Amino acid sequence: MEAITDQQALPIVILLPSPGIGHIIPLAELAKRLILHNFAVTFTIPNDGNPAKAQQDVLDALPKSINYIYLTPVDFSDLPDDARLETIINQTTSRSLDSLRETLNNISATHHIVAMVVDSFSTDAFDVANEFNIPPYLFFSADALLLSLTLHVPKMDEMYSGEYRDMPEPLKLPGCVPILPTDLTSPLQDRTDDAYKSCLYHYKRYRMAQGILLNSFDGVEGRAIKALNDGSDPTIPPVYPVGPLIRKGLKAGADDDDVECLHWLDDQPTGSVLFVSFGSGGTLSMEQFTELAFGLELSEHKFLWVIKSPVQNKSNACYFNARSIQDPFAFLPEGFLERTKGRGIVVPSWAPQVRVLSHGSTGGFITHCGWNSILEGVVHGVPLIAWPLFAEQRMNSHMLVEDLKVAVKPKVEENGVVGRAEIAATVKCLMEGDEGKRIQKRMRELQATAEQVLCEDGYTPKSLLEVAQKWTSNVII
Numbered sequence: 001m002e003a004i005t006d007q008q009a010l011p012i013v014i015l016l017p018s019p020g021i022g023h024i025i026p027l028a029e030l031a032k033r034l035i036l037h038n039f040a041v042t043f044t045i046p047n048d049g050n051p052a053k054a055q056q057d058v059l060d061a062l063p064k065s066i067n068y069i070y071l072t073p074v075d076f077s078d079l080p081d082d083a084r085l086e087t088i089i090n091q092t093t094s095r096s097l098d099s100l101r102e103t104l105n106n107i108s109a110t111h112h113i114v115a116m117v118v119d120s121f122s123t124d125a126f127d128v129a130n131e132f133n134i135p136p137y138l139f140f141s142a143d144a145l146l147l148s149l150t151l152h153v154p155k156m157d158e159m160y161s162g163e164y165r166d167m168p169e170p171l172k173l174p175g176c177v178p179i180l181p182t183d184l185t186s187p188l189q190d191r192t193d194d195a196y197k198s199c200l201y202h203y204k205r206y207r208m209a210q211g212i213l214l215n216s217f218d219g220v221e222g223r224a225i226k227a228l229n230d231g232s233d234p235t236i237p238p239v240y241p242v243g244p245l246i247r248k249g250l251k252a253g254a255d256d257d258d259v260e261c262l263h264w265l266d267d268q269p270t271g272s273v274l275f276v277s278f279g280s281g282g283t284l285s286m287e288q289f290t291e292l293a294f295g296l297e298l299s300e301h302k303f304l305w306v307i308k309s310p311v312q313n314k315s316n317a318c319y320f321n322a323r324s325i326q327d328p329f330a331f332l333p334e335g336f337l338e339r340t341k342g343r344g345i346v347v348p349s350w351a352p353q354v355r356v357l358s359h360g361s362t363g364g365f366i367t368h369c370g371w372n373s374i375l376e377g378v379v380h381g382v383p384l385i386a387w388p389l390f391a392e393q394r395m396n397s398h399m400l401v402e403d404l405k406v407a408v409k410p411k412v413e414e415n416g417v418v419g420r421a422e423i424a425a426t427v428k429c430l431m432e433g434d435e436g437k438r439i440q441k442r443m444r445e446l447q448a449t450a451e452q453v454l455c456e457d458g459y460t461p462k463s464l465l466e467v468a469q470k471w472t473s474n475v476i477i
Helices: 021-037 053-060 085-094 097-108 125-131 144-159 194-208 218-228 256-266 286-299 353-357 371-379 393-404 420-432 434-454 459-472
Strands: 012-016 040-045 066-070 113-119 136-140 212-214 239-241 273-277 302-307 344-348 362-367 384-386
Touching: 012 021, 012 097, 021 040, 021 053, 021 066, 021 113, 021 136, 021 371, 021 459, 040 097, 085 194, 097 113, 097 125, 113 125, 113 459, 125 136, 144 194, 144 212, 144 218, 144 239, 144 393, 218 239, 218 434, 239 459, 256 302, 256 344, 256 353, 273 286, 273 353, 273 420, 286 302, 286 420, 353 362, 353 371, 362 371, 362 420, 371 393, 371 434, 384 393, 384 420, 420 434, 434 459
Parallel strands: 012 040, 012 113, 040 066, 113 136, 136 212, 212 239, 273 302, 273 362, 302 344, 362 384
Antiparallel strands: none
């Protein structure tokens, strides 16, 4: 932990992330903005004693004025081996509350805490914040579409007795693209599962927050954000769009692979390369992994593919550790690397995504439709191929294709696999077809909107300033 020294005179904001690099990154970017408003920031981090290297790298890269504390590690030995991801995330925070109390007690003895901002699976911490008379706020790292859904789920739970996936009509939420019942986020697909019960518990508690900080902005979700704040439901806290919170281009790491892929991009024509990455946690089945390899080969387009070893029946196998479980090169089709040499490059586990997307040679992006990756694509103006895997990603993909119109989506066969011919055709559509040109034009329009939002007089800084002023008014002078 970075020691608190010259920050002692500043009011403190406590940030409590949920486990997972996708939750840490936007909160880290929020922290960087908060210190510009003259707050000291301290992360209090629930964990199981084995923080992922990717998470630690993000924390170590924070400015010295931002502190972090790992709470006492929790024990999961009593959970079943097949416990759902959402259950583990939820339990990590709920089992850390005593340690959080002790930490807040120590900090509040010498500092004035003006707010606690907790992630979406950490609402148990609201009770602890209230014990210390600290205003509780929710940080929602995903989009306004999902936030609208989560706030609506308690009502759905009362209205419907069966499974939501069997609802006869698409779900229409104010300001949002209609959601197909089968596209609802993963935990809502089985109401008997503990993951659903955990999510419902948190969704009900969102209304306990004094405000919701949303990692989105008017340019991509203006209608949904306006609907959330229209006052039609007075129990919904004020929603403050403070996005897009994304990483800026970082310096190349020490890994040779990182440097190699960036050097390789330097040698490629402008807009010629398709970047293929399924996020820090996404994994494909063996069959899908093979079809993707052959599809990229058949497309005859240049590509930079971040690969992880395939895992059957678990699309989020690397959620807690972004590194591949096995050597991913061992699973590539025989001769693939030789046949695509010079046209494609394959990187194991991880690539500096922001640097790749901001590179002039990158002209397309196959993405799992995680919200962080979507925002990074928008900010850097890169057209998308939507390939959702888990969580709310199918909802996001529908929004990208049908509402924002910045993506194409390959057709999935009845067995759940996207075939190689379909992959090749979709790549050609994005990289060289008329539809791809329309998507590129639309994405550049969104990119310009994002740049405007992030300028000094933009909507996002004003929204964060409004929150900062509320917190500053809590300072005892």
